[in-house]
Amino acid sequence: MKTTYVITIVSIVIIIGSIVAYSYLSKSPTSTAMVTVNGAGASFPYPLLNAMITKYVHEEKTNVQINYQSIGSGGGISALQGKTVDFAGSDAPLSATEMISIPDAVHIPETIGAVTVCYNLPGVPTGLHLTGKIIADIYEGIITNWNDPAIQSINPTITLPQKPIVTVHRSDGSGTTFVFTGYLKVSSESWASAVGQGKSVSWPNAPGGIIGSNNNAGVASTVNGTQYAIGYVELAYALQNGMAVAAIQNPAGNYVLPTLASTSAAAASVASAGLPSGTEAWTNVNLLNAPDAEAYPIVSFSYLLTYKELNVIPGMTQERATAVVQYLWYVVHDGQDLAQGLSYAKLPANVVQLNERTIQSITFNGQTLAVS
Amino acid sequence: MQSHRWKTLNHPTSSKFFGTKIKVTGDFLFKNLVAIVAASALVILFITAYVLSTGSAPVVERFGSGFFFGTAWNPVEGREIFGAFPYVLGTLVTSGIALFIGVPLSLGIAIFLVEMAPKALRVPVGYLVELLAAVPSVIYGLWGLFVFRFWLLNYVEIPISTYFGWIPIFSGTPFGLDLFTAGCILAIMIIPTVASISKEVISAVPNSIREGAYSIGATKWEVIRHWVLSYGRSGIFGAVILGLGRAVGETMAVAMLIGNATGPAAMPTSLFKPGQTMASLIANGFLEATSKLEVSAYVGVGLILLLLSLMINVGAHFLVTRIFKVKGGIVE
Numbered sequence: 001m002k003t004t005y006v007i008t009i010v011s012i013v014i015i016i017g018s019i020v021a022y023s024y025l026s027k028s029p030t031s032t033a034m035v036t037v038n039g040a041g042a043s044f045p046y047p048l049l050n051a052m053i054t055k056y057v058h059e060e061k062t063n064v065q066i067n068y069q070s071i072g073s074g075g076g077i078s079a080l081q082g083k084t085v086d087f088a089g090s091d092a093p094l095s096a097t098e099m100i101s102i103p104d105a106v107h108i109p110e111t112i113g114a115v116t117v118c119y120n121l122p123g124v125p126t127g128l129h130l131t132g133k134i135i136a137d138i139y140e141g142i143i144t145n146w147n148d149p150a151i152q153s154i155n156p157t158i159t160l161p162q163k164p165i166v167t168v169h170r171s172d173g174s175g176t177t178f179v180f181t182g183y184l185k186v187s188s189e190s191w192a193s194a195v196g197q198g199k200s201v202s203w204p205n206a207p208g209g210i211i212g213s214n215n216n217a218g219v220a221s222t223v224n225g226t227q228y229a230i231g232y233v234e235l236a237y238a239l240q241n242g243m244a245v246a247a248i249q250n251p252a253g254n255y256v257l258p259t260l261a262s263t264s265a266a267a268a269s270v271a272s273a274g275l276p277s278g279t280e281a282w283t284n285v286n287l288l289n290a291p292d293a294e295a296y297p298i299v300s301f302s303y304l305l306t307y308k309e310l311n312v313i314p315g316m317t318q319e320r321a322t323a324v325v326q327y328l329w330y331v332v333h334d335g336q337d338l339a340q341g342l343s344y345a346k347l348p349a350n351v352v353q354l355n356e357r358t359i360q361s362i363t364f365n366g367q368t369l370a371v372s
Numbered sequence: 373m374q375s376h377r378w379k380t381l382n383h384p385t386s387s388k389f390f391g392t393k394i395k396v397t398g399d400f401l402f403k404n405l406v407a408i409v410a411a412s413a414l415v416i417l418f419i420t421a422y423v424l425s426t427g428s429a430p431v432v433e434r435f436g437s438g439f440f441f442g443t444a445w446n447p448v449e450g451r452e453i454f455g456a457f458p459y460v461l462g463t464l465v466t467s468g469i470a471l472f473i474g475v476p477l478s479l480g481i482a483i484f485l486v487e488m489a490p491k492a493l494r495v496p497v498g499y500l501v502e503l504l505a506a507v508p509s510v511i512y513g514l515w516g517l518f519v520f521r522f523w524l525l526n527y528v529e530i531p532i533s534t535y536f537g538w539i540p541i542f543s544g545t546p547f548g549l550d551l552f553t554a555g556c557i558l559a560i561m562i563i564p565t566v567a568s569i570s571k572e573v574i575s576a577v578p579n580s581i582r583e584g585a586y587s588i589g590a591t592k593w594e595v596i597r598h599w600v601l602s603y604g605r606s607g608i609f610g611a612v613i614l615g616l617g618r619a620v621g622e623t624m625a626v627a628m629l630i631g632n633a634t635g636p637a638a639m640p641t642s643l644f645k646p647g648q649t650m651a652s653l654i655a656n657g658f659l660e661a662t663s664k665l666e667v668s669a670y671v672g673v674g675l676i677l678l679l680l681s682l683m684i685n686v687g688a689h690f691l692v693t694r695i696f697k698v699k700g701g702i703v704e
Contacts, residue, residue, distance in 0.1 A: 072659040095449075095662075166547065171632030171652075173447075173660025195448070199660045202446035202635050211549050211646055212632030214656070221517055226547050 033063050035323045040069040041076020041089030044175055044234060045111050045302045048344045049089065052335040060330060064323045073175055074199070080105070080305055083313045086324045087306040091175020092199075093282035094305065104308045106362065107282040108355050109301035110331050112345040114235035114263040115180045116245040116298075120223050121146065121161070124244075129154045131249040132187025132289075132297065138230060139167050139184060140191055141206040146228060154249075161228065164208030168222045168231035171212030173199040179300040180232045183288050235263060236343035252293040259296070260345045266290035266299040268348035275351070278358025279308055304328060310364045321364035328359050329371040421678065428672030430665055439672055443636045447657065447666045454669035456650070456676055458638035462551065463649040463680065465640040466626065467619040469555025470562055474619075475612055477559070478566035483596055486574040498571060505564035513625035516557045521548035521629060524556060529644055546644040547631070554630035554647070558622055562615035569614065573607030574600055606692050613688040620651075620681055627652035650677040 039049075046068065053066045068089065071079075076088035081102050093107055117135060119128060134150055137143040143150060147160040170177045181197045195201050203210060211229075213222040216237040223231040224243075235258050238245050247255040256262050269292035276282055287299040306328070307313065310321040332347060332355040339346045347355070359371055431439055431454055442455020481501060485494050525548030536542045546552075577600050585595045601608070631646020638648040650673050658670040 074660045074662045077662075098662075164545075171627065172656045175660075196451060198448040199662065200634075200657055201448050202444070202451075203637075205637055209545055209547055210633070210637065211547055212634070212656070213549070214627050214632070218517065218628060222547075222549060225522065 034065055035063060035319045036065045036067070037087075037320060037323050037327060038067050038069075038085045039076075039087040039089060039304070040071050040079045040085045041305075042073040042091045042175060042302060043070035044091050044113055045089055045344070046070035047236075048111055048335075048339060048342050049331070051338045051342060052331055055338065056327060056330050056335070060334075061323070061326065064327070066323075066327055072173070074173070077102075077305070080307075086310075086313060086316075086320070087304050087328070090303050090305055091300065092178050093285055093301075093303060096281075096283050099281050099283060102305075102307075104279075104312070105305050106278045106308050106358050107276075108278060108304045108306070108328060108332065108358055109267075109347065109351055110304045110355075111302050111339060111347065112263050112267045112287070112299060113175070113179065113302050114258050114266075114296055114299045114345070115176055115183070115232050116235055116238040116243070116258040117248065118220065118223050118231050118233055118238060118243045118245050120225075120227055120229045120244070122227055124158055124160075126244060127155075127158060128244075128246040129249070129255045130246040132183055135230075135248075136184040136188030136191040138165055139169070139206065140188070140194065140204045142190070144207045154255075163228040165206065166209040166211065166226055166229040167203075167206040168211050168213060168219055168226070168229050169203055170200075170215070170219060170232075172214050175199065175300075175302070176216070176232065176234050177201070179288075179298060182286060182300075183298045186288055235260075235345070239343040248297055250293070250295055250297045251289045251291060252295075254293055256294065256296045258298075260340065260343065262294055262296035263299050263345035264348055265292045266295035266297070267301065267345070267351055268292070269295055271348060271350040271354065275354055278354065279361060304331065306362065308362060309366070310362065316364065318364060321362075322369050325359055325362050325369045325371055328362075329356075332356070332359070421675075424671055424675040424678060428668055428675045430668040431672045434665065439669070440676065443639060445634045445638075447661065447663075447669075449663060452663070452665050454665075454672070456669075456673050458633075458636070458640070459648050459650045459653050459673060460676060460680065461640050462630070462638060462647040463620055463651070463677070465551055465643075465647070466555045466558055466630070466649055467616055469552065469643070470558035470619040471612065471616060472559075473556060474559035474562045474615060475566060478563050478611075478615070479570055479601075479608070481563070481567040482570035482574055483600075485571050487592070487596060487600070498568070501564050501571075502568045503564075504560075505568070509561065509622055509625045510628075512557055512561055513628035516553065516625060516629045520557065521553050524548055524553050528552075533644055540641065541643050543642045544644045547646075549629055549631040549646060550644050551630060551640055551647040552643040554626045554649070555643075557625050557629055558619045561622060561625065562618050565618060566611045566615040569611035570604075570608050573604040573611065576607070577603045609688070609692055613685065613692075616684060616688075617681065620684065621677070623651040623655045627655045632656060650674075650680075 049068050053068060057064055057066060073090040073092060076090055077094070077098060079085045080088035091113065094102060094105060117130060121128065131154065134143060144164055145162060146165055147162045152160055178197065178199045181195065181201050184191045185197045195204060208228070211222055211226070213219045216233045219231045219233050220237065220241060220243060223229045233243065238258065245258055247257045250256050266287050269290045270287050273291065275285060287301060289297045290299065306324065310316050310324060332352050336346050360368060362369060435442065435454060439454055439456060441457050443458050444453045444455050446453050485498055489497065525546060529546035529548065529552065532542050533546050581599050581603055582595055585599045590598070626649050630648060630652055632652065633646040633648055640647050654670050654673055661667045661670055
């Protein structure tokens with residue numbers, strides 16, 4: 001009797017459950033034709049990628065669903081290595097060790113980032129000039145006061161206060177720190193030997209004070225709220241918040257303000273000097289100290305990474321592989337029109353051409369895929 | 373037969389379970405279900421401990437006791453060295469500040485609400501205090517970053533540092549992003565927990581205790597000090613331990629306010645100096661950690677944090693059962 005009771009209840013639950021599930025599934029009309037593409041990685045390009053995805057799936061391919069989770073470059077690369085995503089976003093190219101674990105990865109630079117040096121100097125709202133060596137010496141604690149002769153001599157029109165410099169840095173591991181410390185490394189031998197480059201580093205002690213803050217917003221708030229502080233934030237963040245940023249000397253000797261144009265110029269000049277093909281290692285590629293006279297010196301690519309042969313990803317189908325390459329094609333072409341409005345630098349034409357060759361070389365089961 | 377259908381539910385019925393005859397009753401099912409649920413808590417703890425210890429094996433093998441007692445922290449490839457000691461101290465110092473400031477305030481709130489507040493005020497204020505516990509920690513962090521730290525800096529830290537800067541724990545130039553600010557925000561965050569539990573504990577003190585005390589001529593202060601708080605002290609201590617648990621594990625708000633020093637600079641030598649707790653260190657670095665050794669170092673810090681929390685809880689349990697136990701003479 002008890003068994004009958006239990007069986008009755010269980011069967012009722014199962015029947016109701018199946019009816020609900022069936023009606024739910026059959027009501028969503030696209031459930032059969034929908035192709036889902038998954039990506040994950042860097043948070044820096046997320047606002048841009050997200051805008052591209054929204055526009056793409058609403059206006060171009062309504063039967064495709066694209067997800068991008070901004071979990072950080074490291075997380076994106078390990079997800080790609082674990083083959084749980086179709087593409088990954090990374091602020092840095094794959095390192096030599098990562099290239100060993102993902103040898104058949106392709107690099108597709110999809111946007112360009114720049115790191116701005118922001119400061120809080122009462123009475124000096126704009127117009128500060130700095131060089132890479134001076135910034136490195138400030139962060140290393142060698143230059144400790146704002147009126148140091150090295151800073152004063154390149155800022156003859158500004159009266160600099162005799163105040164200790166407070167250095168502010170990103171406390172969370174980030175691509176911004178990777179690019180910034182990379183620039184300090186090429187600018188100062190002493191930085192290269194004492195600190196080096198990394199997503200987070202062991203920051204030297206600055207006598208005036210040293211503060212670590214979370215995210216671009218944290219660094220910006222700390223610099224804004226701390227007199228005589230210097231910090232670094234991503235270009236898009238600095239532009240959107242109208243922060244006081246320093247003009248930095250490039251190899252041509254000009255002091256260049258960070259703008260979308262000076263950022264794109266850096267990428268264009270490095271690309272015309274020669275970049276590897278998308279299927280080669282990009283480990284040593286950087287856009288720092290680009291040769292163009294108008295180029296801002298602290299610039300880097302942000303990359304989308306995927307596999308040259310997509311059938312290595314479990315469950316990959318012809319439709320999904322096509323959707324992946326078509327989306328990548330969109331990102332480097334029409335998607336770029338969204339960049340300016342979101343304060344991202346547009347890819348220069350020569351980088352777009354390089355990406356076209358890379359995307360056209362991606363295969364599924366040995367066959368190339370239709371890109372549009 | 374039909375009429376007996378429901379009544380028989382709780383009677384033992386025989387049923388075969390893999391060939392063994394067992395008695396299935398509602399009580400039997402309930403007992404086992406509850407036992408499984410209870411066991412899952414233990415299982416989760418053991419899985420956590422297992423994953424943390426296997427995950428931290430590489431860094432402990434490489435640095436040995438240097439990982440637990442070293443002060444250097446460098447994740448740059450080729451220069452790796454990891455020592456967790458400053459962050460253990462940072463956790464203890466910020467939690468200590470939180471208790472030092474938060475517990476007296478919480479007790480004041482609880483005593484006021486139960487013993488003194490007019491009825492019309494008691495319920496709404498009590499609700500509001502509990503509502504504070506529902507505010508997500510990132511909100512406290514943002515408020516701390518954009519508002520609270522400037523108050524502390526201008527009205528507390530700068531005056532103290534000007535007049536008492538010669539005392540080592542107040543030395544250095546304050547910026548408002550330091551161990552003291554993090555400790556203060558933690559104090560605010562533990563107040564709702566400690567206050568609302570203390571309030572319940574104090575409400576549970578029988579009125580006969582208060583009446584007896586008043587009848588022998590005690591003042592209100594004496595009644596609260598000598599009878600109410602004594603009677604409720606093991607419960608209040610439990611509330612403090614729950615607050616401490618929140619302070620030790622709090623991540624986001626601390627990471628936004630503590631100044632995030634790493635390496636030897638993170639040693640908490642002064643309250644007005646940027647520091648780092650274990651939880652904030654993990655929150656800062658884990659997401660973008662790339663090398664196996666670096667990941668393992670953060671997992672190792674997580675293991676130390678788990679052990680510290682366990683030690684605090686076991687120690688607290690010991691105190692509650694052995695030392696703070698209400699003495700026979702006071703009860704009833």
